[in-house]
Amino acid sequence: MRLSVSTVALLATAANGSVLSWTESVSGVQYSVGIPEVAAAPFDIYTSIVAPIDMTWAAIAYGGCMLRSPLLVAWAHGTNIIVSPRWATAYHPPALYNGTTAKVLKTSTVNATHWKADVVCCGCSSWFGGAAFVPAMGDTFFGYGVSNLSIANPASPSTNIGFHNVGKGHWELNITGARNSARDFTKLTKPM
């Protein structure tokens, strides 16, 4: 049994669909997810990560923990957002992963106080040939890692990243609340 660090409660219905948001209390990083209203994986996952500007990178683990689970690491580089799919088989800085693709949405922003990575991940809901997956309904865990250590080469998605020194763990959510009609999911993931 996994211990729940924190449970998610906030259901936000945004203008462009439903997302579930959770804020990590030490770093102040907010994670939001939205999925389409489908029966089961594979499906694309909308993910928004809003981080205070002094957080150099923040990551999400769709399987709930760092190892053997699709990871996305995001950071700001100037006014751009860089998102890097990663995979870890050991507790080392994870390597670039080609089993998923991440599309950075135009709603991503960087300002004086925060960076915001709005991303659609393709391939993040199902891995090991479908033997491991994110459920389309009910309870699940997502993992997180946050750092304020400098990034070696922030222009490059394959750069080495440091330790998640600010925090790591997981949160629980009932993903039923993050389901969107096909029309709403399209709006969420293809904003004007």
Ligand SMILES: *[C@@H]1O[C@H](CO)[C@@H](O)[C@H](O)[C@H]1NC(C)=O
């Ligand atoms: C993807 O990664 C796997 C495992 O590391 C590797 O065998 C494969 O060649 C890579 N594929 C591409 C297109 O880079």
Ligand SMILES: *[C@@H]1O[C@H](CO)[C@@H](O)[C@H](O)[C@H]1NC(C)=O
């Ligand atoms: C900076 O970006 C954050 C995250 O998107 C947002 O909440 C905040 O309102 C923005 N600040 C300004 C001054 O626009």
Ligand SMILES: *[C@@H]1O[C@H](CO)[C@@H](O)[C@H](O)[C@H]1NC(C)=O
């Ligand atoms: C998840 O939320 C849905 C809709 O609110 C609810 O019907 C369902 O019972 C919840 N599942 C769990 C495991 O709490």
Ligand SMILES: *[C@@H]1O[C@H](CO)[C@@H](O)[C@H](O)[C@H]1NC(C)=O
């Ligand atoms: C980085 O995070 C650590 C752990 O939360 C904190 O002790 C330290 O003050 C932070 N450093 C900076 C430069 O913000």
